Amino acid sequence: MSPYSAILGTGASLPRRAVSNQELTLFLAEKGVETSAEWIETRTGIRQRYLCDPDETNCEMASKAALQALQAAGATPLDVELIILATSTPDQVFPSTACAVQAELGAHKAIAFDIQAVCSGFVYALTVADSMIRAGQVNNALVIGSEVFSRLMDWNDRTTCVLFGDGAGAVYLKASSEPGILGCKLHSDGNMGSILNTTGRIEGGRIVGDPFLRMDGQAVFRQAVSVLGNSALELFESLNFKLEDLDFLVPHQANVRILNSVAKKLKLPEDRVIVTVGMHGNTSAASVPLALNHAIVQKQIKKGHNVLLQGVGGGFTWGSVLVRM
Ligand SMILES: CC(C)(COP(=O)(O)OP(=O)(O)OC[C@H]1O[C@@H](n2cnc3c(N)ncnc32)[C@H](O)[C@@H]1OP(=O)(O)O)[C@@H](O)C(=O)NCCC(=O)NCCS
Known part of the structure; x- marks a missing residue:
């Protein structure tokens, strides 16, 4: 058993379409929803967000972010022993998006499951992965946060729809004698x-x-x-x-x-x-x-x-x- 787990690589993936406050404001105005680019930026700091088109999926973004994290760590999908994916916007009810990512990457050796703790999901997933590594159950883990929150938006509700965006980030964690987490x-x-x-x-x-x-x-x-x-x-x-x-x-x-x-x-x-x-x-x-x-x-x-x-x-x-x- 190792005393620590350490982050060896990180990765990210965003949908192809960036939507500025100005573009969003125009889209909302067509629906009769009143807001302004200036209100959004001064009240929240948000200038733009990335939004998935109908053909883009949670699994696709998560897999790209995961591959980047593996590459940054000099590892391959065949090395991966655990995949924990934090999401509240999975592509389907089941199987889990983590299992879909496992299949997409060809990470045949991995245990894969999702965690649902909404915006805290990534720190929850990291905590579980760290515990499993330190307990000696696995030697490494891909920990992914991936969301398509645009699919939960009510585009007539200006108090929420201007705030959220889509994307994925990942880290590759490995047992280590040095800290680490x-x-x-x-x-x-x-x-x-x-x-x-x-x-x-x-x-x-x-x-x-x-x-x-x-x-x-x-x-x-x-x-x-x-x-x-x-x-x-x-x-x-x-x-x-x-x-x-x-x-x-x-x-x-x-x-x-x-x-x-x-x-x-x-x-x-x-x-x-x-x-x-x-x-x-x-x-x-x-x-x-x-x-x-x-x-x-x-x-x-x-x-x-x-x-x-x-x-x-x-x-x-x-x-x-x-x-x-
Ligand atoms: C949502 C949030 C940006 C609203 O900002 P706020 O400064 O609290 O604004 P208020 O709710 O007091 O609303 C002020 C006014 O702006 C209006 N308003 C709300 N959304 C608006 C929008 N998109 N455009 C223009 N006006 C808007 C409100 O209707 C209200 O009008 P009123 O005074 O005539 O009633 C802010 O409360 C926030 O960020 N909350 C936390 C959100 C968050 O972090 N969520 C995720 C957590 S994981």
Whole structure:
């Protein structure tokens, strides 16, 4: 058994179509939905998002991101022993998207399953993969966050449809004698399920209930700022880790004002917070690995850096993972 798991490679994949605030505003105006590019950018920091066309799938994006992560790590699909895919927007009810990715990659040796913790899905999946590696059940894992949230949007609801985008990010994790993942802390509170949800289901061949994403934006905002700040401090305290030793925060990318508030609460300079929400919008479980990959490609995050990954979202769920890259 190895004392740690370490991230050896990252990857990302986005749909081919980028949609700017201006383009989205025009599309919504045709439907009689009033918004403006300026409102979206000043209230959220979002300038554009990528949206899947009907022929693009969750599995396709996830597989591309996974292959990139494997290539960055010098590994191949045949090496992979575990695939955990975090998503709330699978291509089908079952089999899992993780199994579809396994087939697409030809990763014959892997155990594959999905995790559903909405926008916290990636940190949940990373925590489970880290535990399975440290317990000696597997030697490595592909951990993927991949979403097609555009398929849950009510394009007549301006309070939600301007916020979300599609995409996938992945990391390849391997057993290691050196850190690695230093610690993980997850939380859930099912009593807050009503502030962010999609309650519809398939029954008797029909959709029963509401198939669209619904959100109490202000309640989610307040909750996100509170739990992200507390979750970071709780994890640091349990590891005896000092805030001044943190190089970068990679939080779930929902709204730049949430990210700034968390940075302020932690007394972290804003240049140590990775912000990609402007480019991607909120991509739910894909947002953290997309942001991590972006910061690595841009050479902001480098080997040896201490990085805090944070998720927060529907459930309510939230969590933090501290990693030495
Ligand atoms: C959704 C969110 C951007 C709204 O921003 P806000 O500053 O709280 O705005 P409010 O909800 O107070 O709305 C202010 C006004 O803007 C309006 N508005 C909402 N969406 C709008 C849009 N797309 N365009 C123009 N006006 C809009 C509201 O109707 C309201 O108008 P009113 O004052 O006449 O009633 C913000 O609450 C947020 O980011 N919440 C968290 C969302 C999130 O992170 N979700 C995912 C978590 S995983």
